[in-house]
Amino acid sequence: MNSRKTLLAGFTAFSAAALAAGVCVNAASASPLAFSQMQAQSIAQAGSVADSLGAGNGGVYLVRGKAVVTVTDAAAQEKAEAAGFATKLVKHSFAELTSVKEGLDSVKNVPQTSWGIDTRSNQVVVKIYDAASPTAAAKVRAAAAKYGDSVRVEQHSGKLSTYISDGDSITNGQYTCSLGFNVTRGGQPFMLTAGHCTNLGGTWRGGNVTGAQIVESDCPGADSGLLTRPNGTGPGAINTGQRITSVGTPTVGEQIRKMGQTTGGGSGEVTSVDESVNFDVGVLNHEFGTTAHTDHGDSGGPAYDGSAGLGTLSGGNTQTSYFYPLSREMSSYGLRLA
Incomplete structure (x- = not known):
């Protein structure tokens, strides 16, 4: 595949034996993959505990990859701490x-x-x-x-904009965006990108793919677009070689990676979840905000954390980048990871 094409798949996670043995990951010295796995495990476990707290659940956030469970009362605090988590007493559930x-x-x-x-x-x-x-x-x-x-x-400061501009990733001949993830539906291969890109119509091409047709396009409200992939599935990977094997849940404080045809790779931190963003094209719901730097032409590109895909880029400004959650795209279109 063309190195500018962003495709889907995932590195091997920590072995079950290592986790079962209680291997501790030092956030300061962990490799990027090990750190991502630590975050993923912490999010999953803390989320399960938080969900069990009922009205005492204030939500979860990360500090250097480790979860903090926020609680609204002493009983919830005791339960979360008994499960091994740091807690923070807050006012609002x-x-x-x-x-x-x-x-x-x-x-x-x-x-x-x-x-x-x-x-x-x-x-x-x-x-x-x-x-x-x-x-x-x-x-x-x-x-x-x-x-x-x-x-x-x-x-x-600045102005929010959906990122569509000239570039060299996937294009309909007039506008260029970035491919987010390779997916399948009913055993057939597809490419997932931003809905504000596919709303532009046309036949898309990029890398070794030509003649990609639009089969789904949702924006505003959501920001999802689905294209056929005429050349078959093939191996899927972010252009760094990173494989993606699961769909993750963005969490405030989570360190993420992103990829786009204009700005390439980079990192950032999740700063908000379930955000309603009022772009000039309309309201995009359920976005998650990040500190990642992106620019025109990066639209549709992926946010990911290790082997977990998180979302596709909608847009932003020089300080904030917004992504639409991959979990919603997968569920809405009935997709599986390629």
Whole structure:
């Protein structure tokens, strides 16, 4: 495959024997793969404990790859600590934050704003970008004020944009985006990218693939697009050689990797989950925000953590990049990893 083509697959994880033996991973000295596996294990185990806490669950976040379980009462704190996790006592449950976020979702026609859950601060964080009109900014601030200290409003520089521009990855002859993941449906091979790319229509090509047809395209709301892959499945791998074998759940504080045809590889940290982002093309729901640097032409490219795929790039600005969760794309289209 062309080195610019982003394909799917995954490195071998820690052996079950090593995990069973209680091998401890030092975050400061761990290899990238070992660190990713530590994060994945911590997220899965902490998530299971948090889910068992009911109203006492404030959510989970990571610190240097290790999970912190936030709790709203002493009983939940005792249970989480008994399971071996660091805890933080907070005011708002995760269910309450989700309800606040969904309440803000009723605010419409406010481009260049967003809101999502930051479990680390135990708040819904509202971002208003400089490009937002005074009317939109005032509308969002007024809505946020109704929820008291469960919401934090931040002013951000620049303008949010969905990343479509000339480049050399997958193109319909007019616009260029990046391929996210190779997937299958009903045993047939497909390519997953951003919906705001496939919304542009046309026949796509890139690397050794030509004549790729659009079979699914969802944007706004979601940001998913599915293309045929005429040349068959073949081995799937990020262009670094990294294999992806599972679908992960983005978690605040999680260290991730990304790939795109314009900016190439890079890293970042998840800063928010379940974010509603008001791009000029419309509202994209359930995005996760990151500190990864991306640019025009990277749209549709993958975010991943070791062998776990996390999402495909929607866009952002110079400080924040937003990705649509791979788990939602897989479920919506009935896909399997290639």
